[in-house]
Amino acid sequence: MTSTDRFQVVPAAYLALLRGPEEAPEVLLQLRSGTGFMDGWWACAAAGHVEAGETAYRAAAREADEELGVQVDPDDLDPVVVVQRTCALPDPLEQRVDLFFGTRTWTGEPSVQEPEKTAELRWWPLSRLPDRTVPHERRALEHLATGAPPTLLTHGFAQTVTLVAAVGRNGVIGDGTAMPWHLPEDLRHFKETTAGGVLVMGRATWESIGRPLPGRRTVVLTRDRGWSAPGAEVAHSWPEALLTAGDQEVFVVGGGQVYADAIAWADRLVVSEVDQAPPGGTVFPPVDPARWREVSRDPREGFTIVVRERR
The missing domain is CATH 3.90.79.10 (Nucleoside Triphosphate Pyrophosphohydrolase)
Structure with a gap:
């Protein structure tokens, strides 16, 4: 040792x-x-x-x-x-x-x-x-x-972090304000995956949704110490966000910079690979196969749900 x-x-x-x-x-x-x-x-x-x-x-x-x-x-x-x-x-x-x-x-x-x-x-x-x-x-x-x-x-010893995202063929997840596709089945998958859990998201993602999602707690990461919103638990750093989230699986759900931060130490990726390549400036970080092992692949209409675990 x-x-x-x-x-x-x-x-x-x-x-x-x-x-x-x-x-x-x-x-x-x-x-x-x-x-x-x-x-x-x-x-x-x-x-x-x-x-x-x-x-x-x-x-x-x-x-x-x-x-x-x-x-x-x-x-x-x-x-x-x-x-x-x-x-x-x-x-x-x-x-x-x-x-x-x-x-x-x-x-x-x-x-x-x-x-x-x-x-x-x-x-x-x-x-x-x-x-x-x-x-x-x-x-x-x-x-x-x-x-x-x-x-x-x-x-905190039971805490794990899972990134949940929908990603186009070109890596795009959005234009910074909204999702570039409408896939009701993927929205159902998102709801089923995160039900009863804690979501961590950036302020822009929160504002694009516009409200807390039913049946889930939401921790919003923002540098603005004066920001607040009904239904949001505010954190100004990752240690604050994870302490607030608690001793359980934590779902990171966007946006681009929040994903880029969390993928370095996350435990699991649940990515809907969408069969589209829309324009947009917000992208999902690269997934290094040397670090991530694919454990399942579930084709759906217009997208495929791919689950990876850290090697």
């Missing part, structure tokens, strides 16, 4: 400040803002990377001081859960171990110490977390709410 084969992680410590009766506690959460990751989501009020030579207990206490202006004795911290998480990206930085602690004991009044990173602090009932709670933090806090002993949770 070489050093590059070994499992490497980025460790972080998270602190849940609790108040109120044992049977109905509240937890202090921060609304992330200006961090470049999961902004607009609620998260533990204090969290950060464990520094070299530092225990996770001391890291959590340090973050409480730096982010909330309160003093916490590491001996007053109770372990809650360890979350080992990843996502479908091959980036080693996405191999993470998050150590969650809780406490009811601190000195000082919590307040925003880093306004460039936190828009708001608010106490929430632990049993009724806000909808937009960072997914892996939600799992840890839900475990805390049960009162169960500390445990290990995993997140």
